[in-house]
Amino acid sequence: ADPLLRRSDRADFQANGMLAIAKRLKGNPRELAAKVVESLPADELIADIEVSGPGFLNITVSDEAIVKTLAARAADARLGVPYAEAPGTTVVDYAQPNVAKEMHVGHLRSAVIGDAVVRILEFAGEQVVRRHHIGDWATQFGMLIQYLREHPHELDHKAANDLAASGEEAMSNLNRLYKAARVLFDSDEEFKERSRRRVVDLQAGDEATIALWRRFVDESKIYFYSVFDKLDMENGDADVVGESGYNDM
Structure with a gap:
């Protein structure tokens, strides 16, 4: 079953998949959740798992695992972000100011968003064509x-x-x-x-x-x-x- 993992305000993550399994097996979700917790092997990734409510699993990741993950990303020039599997070419049309006129907030908004999109795409390995279609003909x-x-x-x-x-x-x-x-x-x-x-x-x-x-x-x-x-x-x-x-x- 889908573990239905999401961020939690009571721990790092909460898994709600036990409810779906219990419904299928016609069992008690809290009892099934407790069995899952008992069956998990001890490792350095999980600091604590708590059964709460009707069978939610509140999961806390260990400090050691977080520090190791951050250290690995910090040592990587790309911070762990992979290249796109099949990069192509994208045209991004943004800013578009008008000749002989001051740029207004609409131009600035388009410029900031467009530049962010360009940088993200290029970082992923995409070939990006920047375009500013300026108003110069009227x-x-x-x-x-x-x-x-x-x-x-x-x-x-x-x-x-x-x-x-x-x-x-x-x-x-x-x-x-x-x-x-x-x-x-x-x-x-x-x-x-x-x-x-x-x-x-x-x-x-x-x-x-x-x-x-x-x-x-x-x-x-x-x-x-x-x-x-x-x-x-x-x-x-x-x-x-x-x-x-x-x-x-």
Whole structure:
């Protein structure tokens, strides 16, 4: 019969299988449990077994057995964790921040959980493909690019900060430009129309438009990686695939 072993608040483990055996044999579960205890050989694994209730076995493991098990795991580089018997390849899609926008708690939650899953799978021997599908392809980029084309002094200011910008500084630059462009986009119908045409240019691969778009993406990555570094996550350009990557398809 299934021993029905589980953790116990009265000992280390509790075995409840005697009830099923007694029902099958039409016997008294406490008496059967006592017979089992009497029949167990003495060894260094079990410190004590007590019959309780209708026939539960409360099992206490010896300190010596616990210490030996811990010592064996501590001496093993893998802490006793085996490799997967048939490892394969798993794609883990996580974090997914948006270009030119600050990461919010949803991105952080996804990043932490995704990184934990990646590490567990890799530790088991799985081949893991990390993927961050960043938001880098939408109307807002037409708006941002058009704004910079019409306000070149903002571009100069941004260029002067590019080399020094890192982490929050990079996102601060983008936030400043985004807010200014958004105000104009919401108040000026002609600018809004020009911005929409700029999205068409972006999708068509216009070189000048793509060059400005690329700067937004690169500066956003500086910020993304600074956040990932704080979370002790390993990430690189090879792991980042933007929505833009599907434009040609």
